[in-house]
Amino acid sequence: MHNTMEDTLLQDVSKSLAEQKKQLPRKGALVLEDGTRFEGISFGHPESIAGEVVFCTGMVGYPEAMTDASYTGQILTMTYPIMGNYGVPEPSLWEDERIRVSGLIVSNYIDTPSHAQSTMSLGTWLQREGIPGLEIKDTRRLTQHIREHGTMLGKILINDEDVPFYDPNSENLVARVSTKEVMKAGSGDTTIVLIDCGAKRNIERSLLKRNVQVVTVPWDFDFLDPANRFDFDGILVSNGPGDPKYADKTIRILQKALASKIPTMGICLGHQLLALAAGGDTYKLKFGHRSQNQPCIESNTKRCYITTQNHGFAVGTIPEGFTAWFTNANDGSNEGLKHEELPFLSVQFHPEATPGPEDAEWLFDHFLKVVREEKSKKGA
Ligand SMILES: NC(=O)CC[C@H](N)C(=O)O
Numbered sequence: 001m002h003n004t005m006e007d008t009l010l011q012d013v014s015k016s017l018a019e020q021k022k023q024l025p026r027k028g029a030l031v032l033e034d035g036t037r038f039e040g041i042s043f044g045h046p047e048s049i050a051g052e053v054v055f056c057t058g059m060v061g062y063p064e065a066m067t068d069a070s071y072t073g074q075i076l077t078m079t080y081p082i083m084g085n086y087g088v089p090e091p092s093l094w095e096d097e098r099i100r101v102s103g104l105i106v107s108n109y110i111d112t113p114s115h116a117q118s119t120m121s122l123g124t125w126l127q128r129e130g131i132p133g134l135e136i137k138d139t140r141r142l143t144q145h146i147r148e149h150g151t152m153l154g155k156i157l158i159n160d161e162d163v164p165f166y167d168p169n170s171e172n173l174v175a176r177v178s179t180k181e182v183m184k185a186g187s188g189d190t191t192i193v194l195i196d197c198g199a200k201r202n203i204e205r206s207l208l209k210r211n212v213q214v215v216t217v218p219w220d221f222d223f224l225d226p227a228n229r230f231d232f233d234g235i236l237v238s239n240g241p242g243d244p245k246y247a248d249k250t251i252r253i254l255q256k257a258l259a260s261k262i263p264t265m266g267i268c269l270g271h272q273l274l275a276l277a278a279g280g281d282t283y284k285l286k287f288g289h290r291s292q293n294q295p296c297i298e299s300n301t302k303r304c305y306i307t308t309q310n311h312g313f314a315v316g317t318i319p320e321g322f323t324a325w326f327t328n329a330n331d332g333s334n335e336g337l338k339h340e341e342l343p344f345l346s347v348q349f350h351p352e353a354t355p356g357p358e359d360a361e362w363l364f365d366h367f368l369k370v371v372r373e374e375k376s377k378k379g380a
Contacts, residue, residue: 026158028134030075030105030142033153033165038142043084043109044126044133046158050166051075051102053154054312055143056290060086061355062122066101067094069177069198070268070310072241073168075154077105079143084110087118088125095200095354099125100177102168103132103156107139132156150286151312169284169312173242174198174250174269178219188212190371191232193223195250197240197269202352206364207236220249224256234263234343234371237270239350244272244282244313251277258344263374265367266337266346268311274346275337278319285333288312289348292356295329296336296349304329307349308356314348343370 028042032053055077056065062083065076083106091097104126113121126133134156136142146152153165177198185204188211194204197219207214215232217223219240223230235257237250247269254277257264266274272282289309296305305326315334318324326336326347336347350356351363 027160028132028156028158029160030134030136031155031157032145034149036145038136038138040105040134040136042132042134042156042158043111043123044104045130047130047132048155048157048161048163049075049103049132050153050155050163052151052168052312053077053105053142053146054151054288054290055079055139055146056310057143058290058292058308058355061292062104063088063093064095064200064355065310066099066104067096068200068239068310069096069100070200070239070241071101072173072177072198073102073166074241075103075105075156076101077139077142079107079139081107081139082110083108084122085113086115087113088120088122089115089117090119093117095202099129099131101131103134105134105136105139105142105156107135107137109133109135132158146287151288168241169243171242172246174219174240174247177241179216180218182218182221183216185214185216186212190234190368190375191215192371193217193232193235195219195235195237195253195270197238197247197250197273199238199240200350200352200354202354203236203238203267206352206361210364210368212368219247220253222249222253222256224253224260233375234265234367236367237264237266237273237346239268239270239310241269243284244269244276247273258342261342263343263367263371264345265363267352268309268348268350271337271346271348272313272315274344275315275317275319275322278322278344280315280319280322280337281317282313283316285312285314289328294335294349296326296360297329298326299324305349305359306357307335307360308353309349311348343374345370
């Protein structure tokens with residue numbers, strides 16, 4: 001059998017119709033658990049998804065934020081009205097090997113990026129990684145709604161295909177995103193164990209450029225057990241997703257570290273875990289802190305640092321023996337802890353930045369100074 005000219009013509013027409021259909025903007029909607037609905041246009045992967053809807057007021061840094069594993073299970077709303085304009089840089093500049101947000105909500109999506117480092121458009125990236133993206137225009141109304149009623153569950157529906165609501169704070173997300181194996185990187189005069197609860201890459205990069213060997217371990221790897229023990233000088237507990245109370249195994253390992261007086265620093269989730277390990281408590285904030293301009297006041301100098309943040313929980317009860325090191329100048333919530341005598345310290349914000357200001361990067365130097373002092377005391 002051979003194709004007639006008509007067959008070929010018909011095939012061409014239906015092929016071009018299918019192509020056109022693929023390129024047509026797909027209808028989508030964001031539906032919140034209280035029934036509030038925002039109509040939109042899909043520019044990412046065309047599949048419905050559910051999660052916790054949060055907002056970030058950072059003006060830039062969507063590639064870094066989207067690859068931050070602390071956003072696992074969350075639908076991220078970027079409030080800055082233009083997104084996608086500078087495209088997506090190469091993977092070495094991401095904070096993890098893939099996109100970690102469950103979905104992305106923007107006001108105006110720019111599909112024609114312009115930047116020397118751009119390798120693809122934001123929409124292409126979302127499509128390749130299977131993550132939905134929705135342009136809803138009125139991100140301002142959405143943000144005001146969340147600020148007034150608190151963070152809530154929601155779902156991005158593409159072409160009205162329904163999915164059930166999903167609460168990421170109802171499971172142990174740290175176990176899902178943490179490394180599965182022990183990894184060594186760098187070399188230097190000091191060895192730091194990085195407990196990976198979903199660590200942003202710039203934490204390791206920040207250590208490596210300071211003459212440090214980094215041993216990254218899974219969230220539940222008990223490196224203090226004599227059977228697993230190796231030589232190291234200090235512990236850094238990373239950021240990570242979800243309710244800190246699910247990371248019970250990390251809390252137990254930290255309790256042992258505190259009892260052995262090992263120099264320890266916590267960042268974000270790590271700060272919350274250190275507080276829980278030391279007998280403090282955490283609670284859920286109404287709508288969290290997600291931006292690159294959170295003002296934090298240091299308790300001794302009263303200096304205010306402009307910091308990057310991405311968290312929904314906070315330390316409420318300060319553990320015995322610790323003092324509040326930093327306080328949020330906007331709402332007075334705790335932003336850091338310091339033990340009065342022992343080498344334990346932690347911050348709720350991100351000294352590694354990416355995205356955001358590097359004002360707090362000195363905290364890595366401060367921690368390593370503490371670690372090296374303790375090491376020389378031991379050697380003396
Ligand atoms: N960035 C983080 O480490 C976030 C910590 C925790 N999941 C919270 O939302 O508070």
